[in-house]
Amino acid sequence: AQRVTQPEKLLSVFKGAPVELKCNYSYSGSPELFWYVQYSRQRLQLLLRHISRESIKGFTADLNKGETSFHLKKPFAQEEDSAMYYCALYGNKLVFGAGTILRVKS
Amino acid sequence: GAVVSQHPSRVICKSGTSVKIECRSLDFQATTMFWYRQFPKQSLMLMATSNEGSKATYEQGVEKDKFLINHASLTLSTLTVTSAHPEDSSFYICSASGGELTDTQYFGPGTRLTVL
Numbered sequence: 717a718q719r720v721t722q723p724e725k726l727l728s729v730f731k732g733a734p735v736e737l738k739c740n741y742s743y744s745g746s747p748e749l750f751w752y753v754q755y756s757r758q759r760l761q762l763l764l765r766h767i768s769r770e771s772i773k774g775f776t777a778d779l780n781k782g783e784t785s786f787h788l789k790k791p792f793a794q795e796e797d798s799a800m801y802y803c804a805l806y807g808n809k810l811v812f813g814a815g816t817i818l819r820v821k822s
Numbered sequence: 823g824a825v826v827s828q829h830p831s832r833v834i835c836k837s838g839t840s841v842k843i844e845c846r847s848l849d850f851q852a853t854t855m856f857w858y859r860q861f862p863k864q865s866l867m868l869m870a871t872s873n874e875g876s877k878a879t880y881e882q883g884v885e886k887d888k889f890l891i892n893h894a895s896l897t898l899s900t901l902t903v904t905s906a907h908p909e910d911s912s913f914y915i916c917s918a919s920g921g922e923l924t925d926t927q928y929f930g931p932g933t934r935l936t937v938l
Contacts, residue, residue, distance in 0.1 A: 748925070752929075759826075759915075759929050759930060759932065760915070762928075802865065806925070810868065811868070812865045812866045813865060814864065815865055
């Protein structure tokens, strides 16, 4: 079975502070992991994928197979980062975590 | 590129009527389209996967006679909620994959269905 856990419903940080959005997964095969973001009144969009190993908008995420985690990190949060973030796993289908609301306060 | 549209964005209907939601890939050919449902303050749940020209594959617990999916072309998939009831009220989101990034899904803006 595929499962994605995002333990925090809401993460509130001040502008300039580091951000870490947690994601843990469960999957017996070799997973593909993604982070999707949904800004206010906008559609869901892909932020990054573990295969690409890239940094998008200052965000990075490293797949840790030992800890079955794919936490999303950014060293300095900006107000425009405020959004809903979903971690997702593709095994034989795309399964989403419950999502974490990130609020960046000025 | 990779834009997916949905129509309508909102629909209100009476109980017992059927509602059709369209999902279109505007600038790429979508070999596969997906339909999700999202309840308030909850995550997206996959309902079904459709490949162009073939029958949709439904997830466990999703009634295929209730949620009719047609993927007649590489740019259009439709979801018809038949004999809608208030418990079908939800946010329905489609996504599409295809083109150069075959394993990336591009999402539509969603359709808010309210059944009275």
